[in-house]
Amino acid sequence: MLCDDCKKRPAVVHLTKMVNNEKYEKNLCEQCAKETGEAQIAFQPKYSIHNLLAGLLNFEPGTGAALTKNQGVMPVCDNCGMSYTEFSRSGRLGCAMCYTHFSQQLEPLLRRVQGGTQHAGKVPGRTGGTLMLKNKIQQLRQDLQKYVSNEEFEKAALVRDEIKQLEKDLNEKGGE
Amino acid sequence: MSLNNILDQPLTSWMKDPGPDNDIVLSSRIRLARNIGVIPFPNRATEEQLNQVVETVKNSVGDLTKETGTAFMFLDLDKISPLERFVLVEKHLISPVHAQEAKYRGLLTGADGVVSIMVNEEDHLRAQVILPGLQLEEAWQVANSVDDILEAKMDFAFSERQGYLTSCPTNVGSGLRASVMLHLPALVITNQIGRVLSAISQLGLAVRGLYGEGSEAIGNIYQISNQMTLGFAEREIVENLQSVAGQIVEQERLARDYLFKNNNEQLADRVFRAYGILSCARIVSSQEAMRLLSDVRLGVDLGIIQEIDPKIFNELLVKTRPNFLQKIAHRDLDAMGRDMMRAEIIRQTIKRQT
Numbered sequence: 031m032l033c034d035d036c037k038k039r040p041a042v043v044h045l046t047k048m049v050n051n052e053k054y055e056k057n058l059c060e061q062c063a064k065e066t067g068e069a070q071i072a073f074q075p076k077y078s079i080h081n082l083l084a085g086l087l088n089f090e091p092g093t094g095a096a097l098t099k100n101q102g103v104m105p106v107c108d109n110c111g112m113s114y115t116e117f118s119r120s121g122r123l124g125c126a127m128c129y130t131h132f133s134q135q136l137e138p139l140l141r142r143v144q145g146g147t148q149h150a151g152k153v154p155g156r157t158g159g160t161l162m163l164k165n166k167i168q169q170l171r172q173d174l175q176k177y178v179s180n181e182e183f184e185k186a187a188l189v190r191d192e193i194k195q196l197e198k199d200l201n202e203k204g205g206e
Numbered sequence: 207m208s209l210n211n212i213l214d215q216p217l218t219s220w221m222k223d224p225g226p227d228n229d230i231v232l233s234s235r236i237r238l239a240r241n242i243g244v245i246p247f248p249n250r251a252t253e254e255q256l257n258q259v260v261e262t263v264k265n266s267v268g269d270l271t272k273e274t275g276t277a278f279m280f281l282d283l284d285k286i287s288p289l290e291r292f293v294l295v296e297k298h299l300i301s302p303v304h305a306q307e308a309k310y311r312g313l314l315t316g317a318d319g320v321v322s323i324m325v326n327e328e329d330h331l332r333a334q335v336i337l338p339g340l341q342l343e344e345a346w347q348v349a350n351s352v353d354d355i356l357e358a359k360m361d362f363a364f365s366e367r368q369g370y371l372t373s374c375p376t377n378v379g380s381g382l383r384a385s386v387m388l389h390l391p392a393l394v395i396t397n398q399i400g401r402v403l404s405a406i407s408q409l410g411l412a413v414r415g416l417y418g419e420g421s422e423a424i425g426n427i428y429q430i431s432n433q434m435t436l437g438f439a440e441r442e443i444v445e446n447l448q449s450v451a452g453q454i455v456e457q458e459r460l461a462r463d464y465l466f467k468n469n470n471e472q473l474a475d476r477v478f479r480a481y482g483i484l485s486c487a488r489i490v491s492s493q494e495a496m497r498l499l500s501d502v503r504l505g506v507d508l509g510i511i512q513e514i515d516p517k518i519f520n521e522l523l524v525k526t527r528p529n530f531l532q533k534i535a536h537r538d539l540d541a542m543g544r545d546m547m548r549a550e551i552i553r554q555t556i557k558r559q560t
């Protein structure tokens with residue numbers, strides 16, 4: 031069995047995790063298991079989340095620690111002036127743009143401390159862009175599949191038309 | 207509503223009205239973290255930028271009042287004393303961190319104390335909704351509509367991939383922290399609490415003792431919250447915690463039943479001893495108060511003590527905190543002075559009942 035994360039090395043660590051009453055099985059190689067630190071994050075009694083984060087960041091090979099040695103390529107946010115070293119020390123970002131500037135370094139971190147890397151929740155009307163529309167289309171596609179497999183073809187046709195219309199709206203918005 | 211109202215009343219409405227399962231669940235809380243546009247987060251913002259956030263937020267006071275039907279007011283933390291700020295902490299209206307730094311920091315709060323919004327804490331906005339008992343979904347609905355009202359006037363920092371952008375990456379995505387405060391004396395007395403807490407931590411939830419250090423909880427009050435904010439819909443997070451909380455409530459009920467049926471005399475002795483000390487003692491430390499109040503509350507919930515209204519438990523939890531004591535004393539108190547004052551207030555509150 032190959033590791034679920036890197037899909038390269040053989041899986042040697044097998045984790046079972048309950049998330050929202052659903053059982054998830056995760057099979058990881060030794061290296062990825064160490065990197066995700068699944069086991070340690072679960073229960074932190076007297077914890078400071080910032081210290082914990084800073085710890086994770088500092089020991090991550092290839093980002094914080096390695097970059098400190100090579101000042102030339104150290105990313106800095108041009109909106110708030112925060113450097114990645116400062117972030118790894120404090121565990122806090124400086125502004126919304128930091129997420130763009132440090133996206134490469136943040137991805138593995140988010141994968142470790144969060145349940146995923148793609149937002150699945152509420153979308154604000156003003157700054158949500160086309161996400162609301164995209165989510166709606168996604169939902170309708172799922173409905174469509176359900177209707178087709180239930181052989182409710184009339185309903186399926188209606189949903190298909192609605193998807194077409196929304197995709198047209200999306201293209202128009204994207205073209206602005 | 208006035209500032210004095212907020213500061214002097216020990217009970218905000220969530221403490222007064224009972225909610226479902228309120229014999230075990232003291233409160234349900236939802237917190238949403240939001241930031242405005244590309245204004246740097248409070249840890250990196252200039253004074254001018256912090257002030258810009260404050261002014262933007264003040265623009266929503268009218269909307270909140272109109273659309274929720276509850277009077278909202280903006281409180282400038284720089285205009286009240288440090289003691290008053292710590293009273294707000296003890297009433298769970300602001301965080302300890304928020305009480306430290308006052309300049310360009312604020313609190314936007316509704317008259318009923320259900321909704322409170324910290325301005326320029328770790329994020330520009332931290333909207334909090336507290337309801338009594340186990341009412342997480344209801345609290346989420348209120349928080350969601352407050353968020354809609356705020357969003358109508360503000361461009362929240364948001365990305366399609368990472369959702370709502372926050373200062374700490376552990377809040378990014380939904381920006382949602384849901385938590386419940388549970389009183390679990392019977393699970394502690396029957397030595398089952400360790401098993402329950404470690405099971406909870408396997409579910410992606412964090413547990414901490416409310417007033418104690420680390421996992422030790424003085425007064426047997428535990429707070430349980432979600433750890434992950436990215437990758438889940440708000441409803442999933444809320445439903446997950448609601449269902450886990452419901453299961454813990456069941457476990458606590460079973461443990462209370464067991465104690466009541468099998469150790470009735472020992473239990474009654476423990477409860478009445480606590481009642482005896484609290485009704486008569488002249489010097490009571492904060493920790494002793496928490497411990498004994500927990501025992502008395504258990505006795506009230508099980509009907510062993512009948513003449514006390516369970517509500518006074520919540521009232522005394524706030525009234526006996528060090529800063530609140532000084533606030534009602536209208537003077538500085540040393541440790542001994544506080545312990546005497548605390549004992550007096552507890553005696554009076556209990557006597558008022560009987």
Ligand SMILES: [Zn+2]
Pocket residue numbers: 033034035036037038039058059060061062063
């Ligand atoms: Zn791997």
Ligand SMILES: [Zn+2]
Pocket residue numbers: 107108109110111112123124125126127128129
């Ligand atoms: Zn930045």
